Amino acid sequence: MLGKLLKYEWRSSWRVIAAMNCFLILVTLLGIFSFRSTIIQSDNQALNILGVLTLIFYYLSIVVISVAVLIYMALRFYRNLYGDEGYLMHTLPVTASQHIISKILVAVGSYLVTLIVIILSVFSLAFSLFSAIDPTVDISGEISKGWEAVLPAIREAINMPLWLYFTLFAIGCVISLFSSVLMIYASISIGQMFVKHKVMGSILAYIGIYILEQTVMSYIALPQSISSMVNNTSEEMSLSAVLNSSFLSSFIISAIFGVGFYIVTLVLMKKKLNMD
Amino acid sequence: MENLVEIVGLTKVYEGRKLAVDNMNITIPRGKIIGLLGPNGSGKTTLIKMMNGLLTPTAGKVLINGFEPGVESKKKIAYLPEKTYLQNSMKVSEVVDFFGDFYDDFAKDRAYSMLQALKIDSTSKMKTLSKGTKEKVQLILVMSRNADLYILDEPIAGVDPAARDYILKTIITNYNENATILLSTHLISDIENILDDVIFIRDGQIILCSTVEAIREQKGKSVDAFFREVFAC
Numbered sequence: 001m002l003g004k005l006l007k008y009e010w011r012s013s014w015r016v017i018a019a020m021n022c023f024l025i026l027v028t029l030l031g032i033f034s035f036r037s038t039i040i041q042s043d044n045q046a047l048n049i050l051g052v053l054t055l056i057f058y059y060l061s062i063v064v065i066s067v068a069v070l071i072y073m074a075l076r077f078y079r080n081l082y083g084d085e086g087y088l089m090h091t092l093p094v095t096a097s098q099h100i101i102s103k104i105l106v107a108v109g110s111y112l113v114t115l116i117v118i119i120l121s122v123f124s125l126a127f128s129l130f131s132a133i134d135p136t137v138d139i140s141g142e143i144s145k146g147w148e149a150v151l152p153a154i155r156e157a158i159n160m161p162l163w164l165y166f167t168l169f170a171i172g173c174v175i176s177l178f179s180s181v182l183m184i185y186a187s188i189s190i191g192q193m194f195v196k197h198k199v200m201g202s203i204l205a206y207i208g209i210y211i212l213e214q215t216v217m218s219y220i221a222l223p224q225s226i227s228s229m230v231n232n233t234s235e236e237m238s239l240s241a242v243l244n245s246s247f248l249s250s251f252i253i254s255a256i257f258g259v260g261f262y263i264v265t266l267v268l269m270k271k272k273l274n275m276d
Numbered sequence: 277m278e279n280l281v282e283i284v285g286l287t288k289v290y291e292g293r294k295l296a297v298d299n300m301n302i303t304i305p306r307g308k309i310i311g312l313l314g315p316n317g318s319g320k321t322t323l324i325k326m327m328n329g330l331l332t333p334t335a336g337k338v339l340i341n342g343f344e345p346g347v348e349s350k351k352k353i354a355y356l357p358e359k360t361y362l363q364n365s366m367k368v369s370e371v372v373d374f375f376g377d378f379y380d381d382f383a384k385d386r387a388y389s390m391l392q393a394l395k396i397d398s399t400s401k402m403k404t405l406s407k408g409t410k411e412k413v414q415l416i417l418v419m420s421r422n423a424d425l426y427i428l429d430e431p432i433a434g435v436d437p438a439a440r441d442y443i444l445k446t447i448i449t450n451y452n453e454n455a456t457i458l459l460s461t462h463l464i465s466d467i468e469n470i471l472d473d474v475i476f477i478r479d480g481q482i483i484l485c486s487t488v489e490a491i492r493e494q495k496g497k498s499v500d501a502f503f504r505e506v507f508a509c
Contacts, residue, residue, distance in 0.1 A: 004377045012363060080363075088361040091328050092378045093350040195291050275330040276290070
């Protein structure tokens, strides 16, 4: 049943996600075109202004799309499970956990796809920008040279193999993403218990949970970083300790909160469903 | 054979509102077409939602085939809510596939023959259909299942009389004799002829549970006339 839910969830969501990503690609192409023409004719005032405006538009587009994907996923969760469509979804012979897992997998997958498109977009824009400024420069060669120059410092700072650091970092980011989406689901599930103003209830629940999570993060992660700084006398050691301990502990806290959000969503959907 | 539905001490109190269902006890047998009749706000829909697991009871329990509302009960109940619950972006044929995917007892050929009889184009998107046509599609989907219990909440309210006749005929011809249909409505005269039993409900309480024949014989009235008398304002 989970496979079937995933299939229909993806079928219902992919068009919107694809449209958002196509928009990003379009804005990137517009940016590349605009920057190149600005740089080639740098004495043209109007083109310079256009270039700055394009840069602002590009930046805003990335911010808006990365938030819009999350908002769309939140709306989809609300409408599909707690709106009128919920009358069908909750009478299908599937469990609450299958509903939540199918939604979260598609949401996180869509977000990761969007994230990859954003990263590629920024790189291709930067690449085209540099090659427009000086077409003779070997950009990839320059990047690898620069990379080699800073690599020893990074190695020293993180105090562990580079591949391990990046793997841990990637896993941590995905965990944080799961946790962020589950936080939205938990808030919506709390909001649907309100007799009236379900959306307002969800937003208030989200703000409340967010403050709680941030408070816990700052109480646990910050003193840990400070103590590791104080306990280590050598300067390099302290930097690596702070880096490692703060990001590891924030990912662990994210994971714990994520499990908590999942349990809250599951219990509320199972025991407190209120389709009125 | 055991009863299909057992409801014991079922109560629902909405927060800050009145008692919607008040300590209700009833058993529903197999093989009957039962009218759940009561004025607006009497608790019909609340009762139906609790049977489907869409609302959590404040107290008491519902058992369907011996199971509390959950995966097992949902396999056996074909439920038609008052709401339009199909995704607007889907085509009619896609919602037919959707039902076929999730319900093992769904008969696609039956669904397509009913769609054809009511001249509904299966390639149309749901959002292009009128409200009445959407209701017909939903009713067709629900009645195309071979369920043990059909729960139809106001199934004929928004449908034109010609289609209403077809749908009622479909209800009678399609269901197997071990299945029960629970039909909630206040348009009693339209469905009176197909009902075996009636349940009258007022202020969240069952005030009468009887066969249609008994009402006609003992009261000398149609169910519609008797309903008007009982619920006279």
